[in-house]
Amino acid sequence: MSTNPENYFSMHNFLGIILALTALLCWGFGDFFIQKVTRIVDSYKTLFFIGITGLVILFPFVQHEIFSLKPVNWLLLGLLGVIVIFAALFDFEALRQGKICIVEPLLGIELPITVGLSVILAGERLIPLQWLLIAVIFIGIILAVTMHHTHLHYHKRIYEKGVILAGVGAIGMALTNFLIGISSQQISPLMTIWFTHTAAALVTAIILIYKHEFKNIWPDLKKSPSLIFATGVIDNAAWIAFGYATTFIPISIAASISESYIVLASALGICVNREKLKSHQIIGIILAIGGVLLLSILTSK
Numbered sequence: 001m002s003t004n005p006e007n008y009f010s011m012h013n014f015l016g017i018i019l020a021l022t023a024l025l026c027w028g029f030g031d032f033f034i035q036k037v038t039r040i041v042d043s044y045k046t047l048f049f050i051g052i053t054g055l056v057i058l059f060p061f062v063q064h065e066i067f068s069l070k071p072v073n074w075l076l077l078g079l080l081g082v083i084v085i086f087a088a089l090f091d092f093e094a095l096r097q098g099k100i101c102i103v104e105p106l107l108g109i110e111l112p113i114t115v116g117l118s119v120i121l122a123g124e125r126l127i128p129l130q131w132l133l134i135a136v137i138f139i140g141i142i143l144a145v146t147m148h149h150t151h152l153h154y155h156k157r158i159y160e161k162g163v164i165l166a167g168v169g170a171i172g173m174a175l176t177n178f179l180i181g182i183s184s185q186q187i188s189p190l191m192t193i194w195f196t197h198t199a200a201a202l203v204t205a206i207i208l209i210y211k212h213e214f215k216n217i218w219p220d221l222k223k224s225p226s227l228i229f230a231t232g233v234i235d236n237a238a239w240i241a242f243g244y245a246t247t248f249i250p251i252s253i254a255a256s257i258s259e260s261y262i263v264l265a266s267a268l269g270i271c272v273n274r275e276k277l278k279s280h281q282i283i284g285i286i287l288a289i290g291g292v293l294l295l296s297i298l299t300s301k
Contacts, residue, residue, distance in 0.1 A: 016248030017296045019241045020257035024292070026238030028264025033231040041220040044204050045213075046231070047088060049221070051201030053232025054239075058194040065191050073187050080179040080192070081199035087172025088200065090165050108141045109167070111259045113174030118252035122182065126252060129298060134256045137291035143284025144263045180243055181251035189243030193236060253299050256292075263288045 037046045069077075115134055118124045126134070183192040208214040221228060238261075245254040263285055 019245035020254045023241040023258035027261030030234040048204040051197040054197030054236040077195045090169035109170040110174040114177040114255040115252040117178040124250040133295040140284045140288030181246035184243035
């Protein structure tokens with residue numbers, strides 16, 4: 001029985017879209033849960049719990065692959081691990097020092113940077129309509145997470161606390177997205193996420209030991225074990241889904257679809273806090289969701 005190449009690629013793209021949408025949902029709920037966990041413990045312990053969850057759960061699936069990696073694979077994973085930790089530390093410090101309403105729109109800049117890296121370094125090609133939809137999604141995300149329109153005046157906010165850190169963090173996250181896509185394609189998604197979260201767990205453990213706070217890990221875990229475990233599982237699931245998505249569709253498309261998790265996380269926060277949406281935020285949500293749906297339909301064909 002012969003296989004129609006056209007049907008094969010359609011199914012291939014469809015699986016990639018489903019995985020990218022899965023990452024969107026998991027990251028949206030994951031960030032919402034992460035916010036709750038950081039208020040119970042702190043950012044470093046939250047990252048440690050997420051990392052240790054990935055280390056333990058994924059190890060049985062990658063233990064045989066560890067010994068078959070080539071030196072170039074280790075080099076790529078090592079670079080990814082350094083950038084992930086670098087990006088996370090800048091993101092945390094930006095949020096610690098700055099106002100969320102100022103910092104959040106800046107973090108959204110990681111989307112166009114990720115797309116640019118994918119096109120320039122990975123040689124991905126997008127048709128004009130895909131470029132247009134990615135631009136619509138980006139504008140939608142920025143509008144949706146911006147509480148006041150004056151926060152979009154980046155040139156006037158350059159001296160605000162946390163702005164420079166957020167800009168550097170956005171570049172770091174864009175590099176993370178790109179390198180996770182490349183590593184997933186060249187090695188495997190599970191190995192990539194296992195190594196990344198193992199590195200995060202080890203580094204945050206060292207930081208906590210240095211700060212004499214590692215002894216509080218168990219008491220902090222007992223404060224809300226179900227929430228902490230669920231957060232770790234959901235965040236790992238999001239990265240795994242994203243990694244697998246990049247093996248079916250271009251990194252730029254997977255990132256554009258999954259990046260809209262920012263809108264979902266913001267919407268969840270607004271619903272829980274019963275805040276009223278501004279008109280520009282409603283427009284942003286419509287643009288982001290509409291752009292994701294149209295890009296998904298276009299790419300799945």
